[in-house]
Amino acid sequence: MGVQAVKQIHLGDISVDVALKSIKNIHLSVYPPNGRVRVAAPLRMDLETIRVFALSKLGWIKQQQKKLRAQARQAQMEYLERESHYVWGKRYLLKVIEQDAQPCVAIKGARLLLQVRPGSEETKRQSLLSDWYRRQLREEAQVLIEKWAPRIGVELPWLTVRQMKTKWGSCTPATRHILINLELAKKPQECLEYIVVHELVHLLEPSHSNRFIALMTQFMPKWRFYREELNRLPVRHEDWSY
Numbered sequence: 001m002g003v004q005a006v007k008q009i010h011l012g013d014i015s016v017d018v019a020l021k022s023i024k025n026i027h028l029s030v031y032p033p034n035g036r037v038r039v040a041a042p043l044r045m046d047l048e049t050i051r052v053f054a055l056s057k058l059g060w061i062k063q064q065q066k067k068l069r070a071q072a073r074q075a076q077m078e079y080l081e082r083e084s085h086y087v088w089g090k091r092y093l094l095k096v097i098e099q100d101a102q103p104c105v106a107i108k109g110a111r112l113l114l115q116v117r118p119g120s121e122e123t124k125r126q127s128l129l130s131d132w133y134r135r136q137l138r139e140e141a142q143v144l145i146e147k148w149a150p151r152i153g154v155e156l157p158w159l160t161v162r163q164m165k166t167k168w169g170s171c172t173p174a175t176r177h178i179l180i181n182l183e184l185a186k187k188p189q190e191c192l193e194y195i196v197v198h199e200l201v202h203l204l205e206p207s208h209s210n211r212f213i214a215l216m217t218q219f220m221p222k223w224r225f226y227r228e229e230l231n232r233l234p235v236r237h238e239d240w241s242y
Helices: 047-056 058-070 122-152 182-186 189-201 210-219 223-232
Strands: 003-011 014-021 027-031 036-042 084-087 090-098 104-108 111-116 158-162 169-172 177-181
Touching: 003 047, 014 047, 014 058, 027 058, 036 047, 047 058, 084 122, 084 182, 104 122, 111 122, 122 158, 122 177, 122 182, 122 189, 122 210, 169 189, 177 182, 177 189, 182 189, 189 210, 189 223
Parallel strands: 014 036, 090 111, 158 177
Antiparallel strands: 003 014, 027 036, 084 090, 104 111, 169 177
């Protein structure tokens, strides 16, 4: 599904990147950290039609940009002694143990223990901790999927945990494939549960339609509260130079 052309339109002082693709429907996205706006549209659609569509969403675009620009950013991690790291919404101080033994990660009291071999580089420490987060998240997400799939009335999906910049999760209903953002291992567990329910409901309703909202309210009445909590929490430092 290649891109035919990339153009740009303007809504006052807001620039919108337009990618014309071999797709059926038009999609609007607002990306962190500063609210870059992008529209993916079918090849046959002319720029004026796309502009009218984007104008109809101008209020939503500005609201999303305001949220993104206000959201706190975590400091860039260096994986050093006494650095703050979060696990399931709780803050831990990193304790680096250099030892000629099998590298591992563990929680002890208020400390996150990172055992590495002497002279280990930052990239190795990052990889070890990332793998540990991935195992924690996959295990917890699978438990939640097995809890919620029968309640919602869908088959168990195929789960992938991945580091993502712009989404907490995604769902491909045709293949029953759910993606979960690795960063959720650092957020409160109820936030992960909200995302799991959100993606499972997409197996019943692919769009964010009124039906989707009604289903979310039926299965998780406080879903809006969890969404706001998740969007309020600091997000991972990223190099957004794209």
